[in-house]
Amino acid sequence: MEQTLSIIKPDATKKMVIGKIIDRFETNGLRIAAIKKIQLSESDAKAFYSVHKERPFYNDLVKFMISAPVVVMVLEGQDAVKKNRDLMGATNPKEAQKGTIRADFAENIDANAVHGSDSLENAKNEIGFFFSKKEIC
Ligand code: ADP
Ligand code: MG
Secondary structure, eight states: OEEEEEEEOHHHHHTTOHHHHHHHHHHTTOEEEEEEEEOOOHHHHHHHTGGGTTSTTHHHHHHHHTSSOEEEEEEEETTHHHHHHHHHOOSSGGGSOTTSHHHHHOOSSSSOSEEEOSSHHHHHHHHHHHOOGGGOO
């Protein structure tokens, strides 16, 4: 069993599609092992996305991530990291395959509905960023 971190981003929480997105995970065998809705601070968002700090889109990304609450989750299941990335679709919703979360709920590359860890190692770090051991069950 693998665990990965998922975030339902501000565009999706504002559109009130939290339930519809969670349904994609559960329907496809990813169990919600932890979940909370939070308002990220600027320093939270900067730290979480620090890998991208040299990229031209970093400041806009941080601003976007604090523009409304987010839902952070630990998803658990077989091949959870890859399965979540497959369910999410491409980073740019315009390139995302039909039936993926980003194709169905996102407008553009800046506001693309969901985050998902891209490797098992990053998943461990990202889960630790948001959750303590006893919150995951
Ligand atoms: P992903 O979320 O698919 O793992 P990345 O890790 O490459 O994508 O980027 C993190 C987030 O930064 C993306 O989800 C997206 O919101 C934003 N982003 C990435 N590339 C761009 C870009 N070229 N222009 C604007 N925003 C971008
Ligand atoms: Mg990424």
